[in-house]
Amino acid sequence: MAEESSVGPRLQAKDLHPEIFKLFDRYVHGFIDRRDFLESVSRFAVGGITAAAILDAFTPNLNAQQVAPDDARLRAEYVSFPSPKGHEGMKGYLAHPARPAGRLPAVVVIHGAAGPEKHFEDVTRRLAVANFVAFLVDAISPLGGWAVSQSAPNNREKGQQMMSRMDSKKQVEDHIAAVSFLRTHPLTNGRVGAVGFCWGGGMTNTLAVRVPDLNAAVPYYGNQPAAADVAKIQAPLLIHYGGLDERVNAGWPAFEAALKAAGKTYTAHIYEGAQHAFNNDADGPRYHKPSADLAWQRTIDFLNRQLRRS
Numbered sequence: 001m002a003e004e005s006s007v008g009p010r011l012q013a014k015d016l017h018p019e020i021f022k023l024f025d026r027y028v029h030g031f032i033d034r035r036d037f038l039e040s041v042s043r044f045a046v047g048g049i050t051a052a053a054i055l056d057a058f059t060p061n062l063n064a065q066q067v068a069p070d071d072a073r074l075r076a077e078y079v080s081f082p083s084p085k086g087h088e089g090m091k092g093y094l095a096h097p098a099r100p101a102g103r104l105p106a107v108v109v110i111h112g113a114a115g116p117e118k119h120f121e122d123v124t125r126r127l128a129v130a131n132f133v134a135f136l137v138d139a140i141s142p143l144g145g146w147a148v149s150q151s152a153p154n155n156r157e158k159g160q161q162m163m164s165r166m167d168s169k170k171q172v173e174d175h176i177a178a179v180s181f182l183r184t185h186p187l188t189n190g191r192v193g194a195v196g197f198c199w200g201g202g203m204t205n206t207l208a209v210r211v212p213d214l215n216a217a218v219p220y221y222g223n224q225p226a227a228a229d230v231a232k233i234q235a236p237l238l239i240h241y242g243g244l245d246e247r248v249n250a251g252w253p254a255f256e257a258a259l260k261a262a263g264k265t266y267t268a269h270i271y272e273g274a275q276h277a278f279n280n281d282a283d284g285p286r287y288h289k290p291s292a293d294l295a296w297q298r299t300i301d302f303l304n305r306q307l308r309r310s
Helices: 018-028 034-044 051-057 118-129 145-149 155-164 168-183 199-210 227-232 252-261 289-307
Strands: 074-080 091-097 104-110 133-138 188-197 216-220 237-242 266-271
Touching: 018 034, 034 051, 074 118, 091 104, 091 118, 104 118, 104 168, 104 199, 104 289, 118 133, 118 188, 133 168, 145 155, 168 188, 168 199, 188 199, 188 289, 199 216, 199 227, 216 289, 227 252, 237 289, 252 266, 266 289
Parallel strands: 104 133, 104 188, 188 216, 216 237, 237 266
Antiparallel strands: 074 091, 091 133
16 A cells, blocks of 8 residues: 555555655755756656655655664663864764673664755664664764754755755765774774765775775765776675666776676676665655665665674
8 A cells, every 4th residue: 555645645655756866866866956956857747746745755765664763672771982184073873782782783874865854864773783883973963963854854955954064074084984983982892894875885985995994885875986086995885776776886897897807806796676775664665675775784784794703
């Protein structure tokens, strides 16, 4: 049964023309605004489907979560961390098992282009339940971060606007600082990986280039680094792409060629029938459960192999 929404039953992927997904990808990444999106999808508003219903289908479901914030198995809270070369006032969402048995491997979680939406907090808690110390960097925390973006009407647009106001070079330094924060945290074993989604997938690739001692990198549908920088990567990579994600996938052939030429350790999976953001179970018709479940299990297995060894 279709999920109920503010404009009636929420549309499913099967109800939507493939071009709508491309238009939404442009909208959610700031290439077009809300008005342009609604005008563009209006030509697909047929058979009782309205442009408003199409937009509503992609509105994040804030109630979608796999691990509750108050789950007794873990401890989770927003904490401050130093970023000497980045922005002042940086914070992140730190989650870890409530009763850790010894020091644990750590994972930096990197959110998408709209800031630290609740889905990414949930991903962080999923890692904590899987026995990692997980830390979601709030890349917009100097502007009020999650407390502002999640409370505002149209919170995804608010988060995008806040992200656009940040210094992109300093954001890289913020995430480098997060790796250092976890590496020296008293709960961790000093081994740190990174998992990022969309904008965060691109940032994960950047960390792999910039941080020689990063122990693992898992970019989900992220923009690829320049071919000239691939030789700098030392971390093993587990790369996930949606088979229908034409925009991001266009950069994969050059990236793979550079990885092979440089002799890097990587595994890549392209999930047939999956859109960009297929892992996000709060993201309406772009969520593709079979691909998300398989990619997540591969991610946990990979992080266990790379981060639990001495």
